[in-house]
Amino acid sequence: MSRFRVSGGGVLRAYTWLIIAWLALPVLVMILFGFNDTPGRYNQSWQGFTFKWYGRLFELNDLTKALWVSLGVAVVTMLVAGALGTAIGYALGRYRFRGSGTVNLVLFATMSSPELVMGASLLTLFVSTGVGLGVVTIAIAHIMFSISFVAVVVRARVLTLDRSVEEAAADLGANPWTTFWKITFPIILPAVFSGMMLAFALSIDDFVVTNFTAGTTTTFPLWIWGATRIGLPPQVNVMGTLIFAVGVLIAVVSSVRARPRRAA
């Protein structure tokens, strides 16, 4: 790999670090202002360091409720989209069948459609059918756009599956059902899990589609959006920091576990 290094590797390295710093800047500001000793919602200027907001995290009932709604919807999305998406991904990866092209096209369309259009069209559906808006419609929307991401991840894994293991199981008398659950599924499980994590992350952070399908229900991103007019309380910074920390922890743990084991 060293043969085609362009001279100036040092410049590029510095540049990369600069970009990393630029990307991290607002996150650092967010974490910092979670420690701001400010009297209330006016969290704009630095007034001193304090841990008190970490103790007063759940003081704002509607913010806490919004966080719970976000978490609940994300878990449901992860499970349902995980199941539906895995099924589609497996079918696309394992079999060749007529209509696979259409399915691939629809998956591509869901992933590349502007969120705005997806959210707006869902609103028109719910308005035309008169079903109202709320937690259920939010979940429906989240599951919808997560399915394709899960399917794509699983499909990629299934495509590279080594069939010989399955064939060996069949030779030993296992029926396809047993083969799938005892052999194939454990092998693709990491990919399924990846897809589910992706669905969870997409759901908990979603703003645009949720904005159209929520009505008066509030999720964590929606609450933040609504509160910016009056002023973001420090609790938001603290929650953001904690969610960030948990996400980082999960990522670090899962990639440490994914590292190939050294030969004994």
Next chain:
Amino acid sequence: MSRGKRLLAPYFLILPGGVWLLLFFIVPMITMLSLSLQQGDVVSGYVFTGHWQTYVDAIVDYKTQLIRSLIYGAIATILLIVVAFPVAYWIAFYAGRRKATFLFLLLLPFFVSFVLRTISWRQILTDEGFLLGPLKDAGLLSAGFHILGTPAAVIGGLVYNFLPFMVLPVYVALERIDPRVVEAARDLYATPLTAFRKVILPLALPGVFAGVLMTFVPASSDYVNSAVLGSSSTTMIGQVIQAQYLTSSNYPTASALSFLLMAVLLIGVFAYARALGTEDVMKVAAR
């Protein structure tokens, strides 16, 4: 399993998810199209009349915003390529064993909700905030100077929020380049610059194209960046559509604009995919 059952297996598998996508992705597009051709008002209801005049009125009223959105999206995408390429290049060729770590560091900020990140930027860039305030006090900037509310702020926000979507595909493409090809070029007396220009760059292009696909569409239809960091002179079509639905309850116009936006972007994506030849993109993906 009998042969018949095996043939049906994939269909059973895709059925639940497929139905969900049909009901909640395809059907809504139809209801949106239908609503755009309806007339009435939010109190007494809407009726389908095939009234396509709504589209004409929508284009006349909001063509500025539509064009502006496409321009902002295009500028942001170009800037994204410029900003992301060197980073992807360095990580692919210089980071060695720490590649994953650097990619992780790059993606780290995106564990924070993007609404929160964008609002953090607004806090950093406020007129009298801790960034601009001291500079103004020191006399380096005029009192009326502001970053927020300018197109630069909005495009900056777009570049910031979509950077990973450009870095990752370019990185994947660069990472797959077979070192022997570059060696061969050098053996044939190519200078490093020529090797880059004639060998590495073309091989990286599919990654760039994939990145463009993943950033241009969301960037052009974005409304959060403009709403938080912009002003009335930077209004993008996404904000107009959102306002027509969620402020004015003007469903026909809103749906017409939404449909128009989707059509414009879809046509763009189609033309783009045809122009560059889909095999290139697939080759990178399949390897």
Next chain:
Amino acid sequence: MPSLNDPAFLRGMTQSRFGRRDALRLSGLSAVAMALAACGVEGTGKTAASAPAPDAVAKFWAGKKGTGKLDFANWPLYMDPKQPELKKFTAATGVTVNYQEVIEEMAPWFAKVQPQLAANQSIGYDLMVITNGIQFKQFVDSGFLAPLDHSKLPNYVANAAPAYANESFDKGNVYTVPFTSGISGIAYDPAKTKRPITKLADLWDPAFKGKVGMFSDTQELGNFGMLVLGIDPADSTPEDWKRAAAKLKEQKDAGILRRYYDQSYIEAIGNGEVWITQAWSGDIFQKNVSDGTNLQFVIPEEGGTLWTDNFAIPITASNPVDALTLIDFFYQVDIAAELAEYISFVCPVPAAQQKIRDDAAKATGDDQKSLAAIAESPLVFPVEADYSKLHYYRDFKTAAEQQEYQSTFEPIVLG
């Protein structure tokens, strides 16, 4: 989070598929055409309002009981954050109130709750405060508001100013009773503007380039656009609206305007983003007290706007009986006085004025000064003469008229 080492994941993320056959597939949309015509949106009301049926009140309230709790949606800056009035209410009746400041502007509020109310679904609130205007009429015409049982509002009947019963937007207070009234005028920071502001024309002054704020609400914006040209909004015509729109566009194109705001204007003028802005009367006094700013509010010479924010109970409320009790509670003289002392908006209970004077006499120092000022302020207790410079929002007879008005001003805000 999937491992970035995993090529499968990266592949999955970057894969895209396309081809000619797919393009042709997408063009098979003929079946879609049939589906289009089948869609429609049911409306719940008529735009020509009809008087509610005489037994509507009895029908709505039959069998409804108190539940001991209620959810109250209101605008920001309409109550002391410590919520003393609500605490007193809970102490007196045992009913707990969940108070949420979720309403920032009328149009988005209506658009947000409309799909749920049209589907007969609860919006999560039993009591809300809505301004008289376009959306108020839409609420009434759509049948989204519960008719009030005046037999359960003794304090209102006894203490409210009589004029409110004759308001054109809700004659006889069938669906709403006032929470407070307010005045839209100009707020400015004298330290930045360096001179007193007295006229609407000052909002167009190039000396304040880039530091002027206006409301994004089309009725507020349109009113000021008309008043600065000397047009009375009450008898304005579509031509007048176009002239006003042109004047507003001038303000934007010349770069004088910084931004169109909803409730968030108060933050903007507080942090210096704007120096002079369209504003709501009470907000400024509250900001000065809570943040120590020195902002001024003035009713412009050319005129200002008078509006009323009203208590309303959505028809799908789960706890309407408790909501009604809370409404009546706010009409107790001492509670009305306490509220007015904090929010500094127009008080609908005339007897509160004397109560505030009494409170001022008992207080000392700064408290006494501010209480005395509130008791005599024309912004809290206006007299006949004060009303001469104040105008209402334009009333619309038909939905078409209203849509024309909005489509004249919306492109300015959105463009």
